[in-house]
Amino acid sequence: MGSSKNGKRANHQKCFGYPQTLDVGSRFSQNIWLIDTESRTTCYFFFKDDFEDQRSVVSALCSILHQLFRQKPVLLSEAILREFEDGPEIFTSSFSNLWDTLLSAAKDRKAGEIVCLLDAIDECEDSGRSQLAKALCKLYSTRSDFNSKFLLTSRPYGEIRRGFHTLKIPGLPIIHLSGENKVEMKKISREIDVFIEARVESIGA
Numbered sequence: 001m002g003s004s005k006n007g008k009r010a011n012h013q014k015c016f017g018y019p020q021t022l023d024v025g026s027r028f029s030q031n032i033w034l035i036d037t038e039s040r041t042t043c044y045f046f047f048k049d050d051f052e053d054q055r056s057v058v059s060a061l062c063s064i065l066h067q068l069f070r071q072k073p074v075l076l077s078e079a080i081l082r083e084f085e086d087g088p089e090i091f092t093s094s095f096s097n098l099w100d101t102l103l104s105a106a107k108d109r110k111a112g113e114i115v116c117l118l119d120a121i122d123e124c125e126d127s128g129r130s131q132l133a134k135a136l137c138k139l140y141s142t143r144s145d146f147n148s149k150f151l152l153t154s155r156p157y158g159e160i161r162r163g164f165h166t167l168k169i170p171g172l173p174i175i176h177l178s179g180e181n182k183v184e185m186k187k188i189s190r191e192i193d194v195f196i197e198a199r200v201e202s203i204g205a
Contacts, residue, residue, distance in 0.1 A: 043067040044117035047124045057128030061098035064116055068105060072112075075105040095131050103139070106148045114148040122154040133163035 043064045048054040069076045080101055084091050091097050106114050121129055136150060154160050 040113045040115060041068060041071050041111075042115045042117065043071075044119065047118070047120040047122075049123040049125075055123065055125045055128075057124055057132050058093060058095055058098065060118060060124070060128075061095065061102060062092055065098060065102060065105075068102070068114065072110070074110050075108050077104075077108070080104065095128070095135075099135050106146070111147065115151065116148065117151045117153075119153045120155075121152050122157055122160055129160070130163060137164065 044067070045060040045063045046054065047060065053059045083097070083101070102116075105111060118124075118132075121132070124132070139146065
Protein backbone atom coordinates (compact mmCIF):
# COMPACT_ATOMS: atom_id res chain seq x y z
CA MET A 1 0.00 0.00 0.00
CA GLY A 2 2.83 2.36 0.91
CA SER A 3 4.68 1.68 -2.35
CA SER A 4 1.46 2.30 -4.31
CA LYS A 5 1.08 5.73 -2.72
CA ASN A 6 4.72 6.54 -3.41
CA GLY A 7 4.25 5.54 -7.03
CA LYS A 8 1.21 7.81 -7.36
CA ARG A 9 3.17 10.68 -5.86
CA ALA A 10 6.07 10.12 -8.27
CA ASN A 11 3.74 10.08 -11.29
CA HIS A 12 1.89 13.21 -10.22
CA GLN A 13 5.10 15.11 -9.50
CA LYS A 14 6.06 14.79 -13.16
CA CYS A 15 2.88 16.58 -14.19
CA PHE A 16 3.99 19.78 -12.45
CA GLY A 17 7.30 19.92 -14.30
CA TYR A 18 7.98 22.68 -16.84
CA PRO A 19 11.26 23.21 -18.70
CA GLN A 20 13.40 26.13 -17.59
CA THR A 21 16.53 27.65 -19.04
CA LEU A 22 19.15 29.47 -16.99
CA ASP A 23 19.82 32.98 -18.19
CA VAL A 24 23.35 33.54 -16.89
CA GLY A 25 22.95 37.30 -17.21
CA SER A 26 19.82 37.20 -15.11
CA ARG A 27 18.82 39.69 -12.45
CA PHE A 28 18.60 36.61 -10.22
CA SER A 29 22.26 37.00 -9.33
CA GLN A 30 21.55 38.94 -6.15
CA ASN A 31 19.79 35.90 -4.72
CA ILE A 32 22.67 33.43 -4.90
CA TRP A 33 23.10 33.45 -1.14
CA LEU A 34 19.88 31.43 -0.82
CA ILE A 35 20.58 27.71 -0.63
CA ASP A 36 18.52 24.78 0.53
CA THR A 37 18.93 23.63 4.09
CA GLU A 38 17.17 20.97 6.11
CA SER A 39 14.63 23.53 7.30
CA ARG A 40 14.43 25.65 4.14
CA THR A 41 13.24 24.67 0.68
CA THR A 42 14.09 27.06 -2.15
CA CYS A 43 12.11 26.96 -5.40
CA TYR A 44 12.62 29.27 -8.34
CA PHE A 45 11.38 30.24 -11.77
CA PHE A 46 12.96 32.42 -14.44
CA PHE A 47 10.48 34.37 -16.54
CA LYS A 48 11.64 34.92 -20.11
CA ASP A 49 9.47 36.59 -22.73
CA ASP A 50 11.30 34.81 -25.58
CA PHE A 51 9.56 31.52 -24.67
CA GLU A 52 5.81 31.05 -24.33
CA ASP A 53 5.99 28.70 -21.33
CA GLN A 54 8.32 31.06 -19.51
CA ARG A 55 5.98 34.03 -19.87
CA SER A 56 3.20 32.24 -18.02
CA VAL A 57 2.52 32.56 -14.29
CA VAL A 58 0.76 29.18 -14.47
CA SER A 59 3.96 27.61 -15.77
CA ALA A 60 5.80 29.31 -12.91
CA LEU A 61 3.49 27.83 -10.29
CA CYS A 62 3.66 24.38 -11.87
CA SER A 63 7.44 24.57 -11.76
CA ILE A 64 7.47 25.80 -8.15
CA LEU A 65 5.17 22.95 -7.08
CA HIS A 66 7.21 20.41 -9.03
CA GLN A 67 10.37 21.49 -7.23
CA LEU A 68 8.64 21.61 -3.85
CA PHE A 69 7.16 18.12 -4.12
CA ARG A 70 10.41 16.68 -5.46
CA GLN A 71 12.30 18.04 -2.49
CA LYS A 72 9.59 17.31 0.06
CA PRO A 73 7.30 14.55 -1.31
CA VAL A 74 5.60 14.27 2.09
CA LEU A 75 3.79 17.52 1.25
CA LEU A 76 2.02 15.92 -1.73
CA SER A 77 -1.05 14.97 0.28
CA GLU A 78 -3.89 12.66 -0.64
CA ALA A 79 -6.20 15.68 -0.90
CA ILE A 80 -3.93 17.30 -3.49
CA LEU A 81 -3.66 14.03 -5.41
CA ARG A 82 -7.44 13.59 -5.48
CA GLU A 83 -7.96 17.12 -6.77
CA PHE A 84 -5.39 16.51 -9.48
CA GLU A 85 -6.99 13.21 -10.51
CA ASP A 86 -10.41 14.85 -10.86
CA GLY A 87 -9.14 16.89 -13.79
CA PRO A 88 -5.39 17.06 -14.39
CA GLU A 89 -5.50 19.40 -17.40
CA ILE A 90 -7.86 21.83 -15.68
CA PHE A 91 -5.88 21.62 -12.45
CA THR A 92 -2.50 22.44 -14.03
CA SER A 93 -3.91 25.29 -16.13
CA SER A 94 -5.73 27.08 -13.30
CA PHE A 95 -3.92 29.82 -11.40
CA SER A 96 -6.31 29.61 -8.45
CA ASN A 97 -5.99 25.81 -8.14
CA LEU A 98 -2.20 25.93 -8.28
CA TRP A 99 -1.96 28.88 -5.90
CA ASP A 100 -4.29 27.23 -3.38
CA THR A 101 -2.23 24.04 -3.63
CA LEU A 102 0.97 25.95 -2.87
CA LEU A 103 -0.61 27.62 0.16
CA SER A 104 -2.04 24.32 1.36
CA ALA A 105 1.36 22.62 1.13
CA ALA A 106 3.04 25.55 2.88
CA LYS A 107 0.65 25.30 5.83
CA ASP A 108 1.72 21.72 6.51
CA ARG A 109 3.73 21.49 9.75
CA LYS A 110 6.34 19.41 7.91
CA ALA A 111 6.88 22.07 5.25
CA GLY A 112 9.42 24.17 7.13
CA GLU A 113 10.36 27.45 5.48
CA ILE A 114 9.61 27.75 1.77
CA VAL A 115 11.30 30.43 -0.31
CA CYS A 116 9.91 31.09 -3.80
CA LEU A 117 12.15 33.10 -6.12
CA LEU A 118 10.45 34.58 -9.15
CA ASP A 119 12.98 36.26 -11.38
CA ALA A 120 12.21 38.92 -14.01
CA ILE A 121 8.48 39.26 -13.38
CA ASP A 122 8.55 42.14 -15.85
CA GLU A 123 8.85 39.42 -18.53
CA CYS A 124 5.72 37.64 -17.26
CA GLU A 125 2.61 38.23 -19.37
CA ASP A 126 0.47 41.08 -18.04
CA SER A 127 -2.65 39.20 -16.94
CA GLY A 128 -0.65 36.56 -15.08
CA ARG A 129 1.49 39.18 -13.34
CA SER A 130 -1.69 40.95 -12.25
CA GLN A 131 -3.08 37.69 -10.83
CA LEU A 132 0.15 37.08 -8.93
CA ALA A 133 0.22 40.62 -7.53
CA LYS A 134 -3.37 40.37 -6.31
CA ALA A 135 -2.77 36.94 -4.76
CA LEU A 136 0.35 38.11 -2.90
CA CYS A 137 -1.32 41.30 -1.70
CA LYS A 138 -4.28 39.29 -0.40
CA LEU A 139 -2.02 36.74 1.27
CA TYR A 140 0.14 39.22 3.13
CA SER A 141 -2.74 41.50 4.08
CA THR A 142 -4.58 38.66 5.83
CA ARG A 143 -1.74 36.56 7.28
CA SER A 144 1.33 37.46 9.30
CA ASP A 145 2.37 33.98 10.47
CA PHE A 146 2.96 32.53 7.02
CA ASN A 147 6.19 30.52 6.93
CA SER A 148 6.89 31.22 3.28
CA LYS A 149 8.73 34.02 1.55
CA PHE A 150 8.40 35.31 -1.99
CA LEU A 151 11.36 37.08 -3.53
CA LEU A 152 10.58 38.85 -6.80
CA THR A 153 13.00 40.57 -9.14
CA SER A 154 12.08 42.97 -11.90
CA ARG A 155 13.15 45.97 -13.88
CA PRO A 156 11.82 49.06 -12.07
CA TYR A 157 8.79 49.67 -14.28
CA GLY A 158 6.08 51.91 -12.84
CA GLU A 159 3.17 49.63 -13.70
CA ILE A 160 4.82 46.75 -11.82
CA ARG A 161 5.42 48.88 -8.73
CA ARG A 162 1.79 50.02 -8.82
CA GLY A 163 0.61 46.42 -9.00
CA PHE A 164 2.11 45.79 -5.57
CA HIS A 165 1.29 49.15 -3.98
CA THR A 166 -1.23 47.59 -1.58
CA LEU A 167 1.56 45.54 0.01
CA LYS A 168 2.00 48.05 2.81
CA ILE A 169 3.95 45.78 5.11
CA PRO A 170 6.24 47.40 7.70
CA GLY A 171 9.86 46.64 6.85
CA LEU A 172 9.05 45.21 3.43
CA PRO A 173 12.42 45.35 1.66
CA ILE A 174 12.62 46.83 -1.81
CA ILE A 175 16.17 46.78 -3.10
CA HIS A 176 17.38 48.53 -6.23
CA LEU A 177 20.51 47.07 -7.81
CA SER A 178 22.21 49.14 -10.44
CA GLY A 179 23.92 47.17 -13.18
CA GLU A 180 24.37 49.89 -15.74
CA ASN A 181 28.15 50.22 -15.64
CA LYS A 182 30.79 47.68 -16.65
CA VAL A 183 32.39 47.38 -13.20
CA GLU A 184 29.13 46.33 -11.58
CA MET A 185 28.30 43.97 -14.44
CA LYS A 186 31.67 42.24 -13.98
CA LYS A 187 31.01 41.82 -10.25
CA ILE A 188 27.57 40.35 -10.91
CA SER A 189 28.98 37.98 -13.57
CA ARG A 190 31.68 36.81 -11.17
CA GLU A 191 29.12 36.14 -8.44
CA ILE A 192 27.08 34.07 -10.88
CA ASP A 193 30.18 32.10 -11.90
CA VAL A 194 31.02 31.35 -8.25
CA PHE A 195 27.47 30.17 -7.59
CA ILE A 196 27.35 27.95 -10.69
CA GLU A 197 30.73 26.39 -9.88
CA ALA A 198 29.64 25.63 -6.31
CA ARG A 199 26.38 24.09 -7.55
CA VAL A 200 28.15 21.90 -10.12
CA GLU A 201 30.57 20.66 -7.46
CA SER A 202 27.72 19.85 -5.05
CA ILE A 203 25.82 17.95 -7.75
CA GLY A 204 28.91 15.95 -8.73
CA ALA A 205 29.85 15.14 -5.13
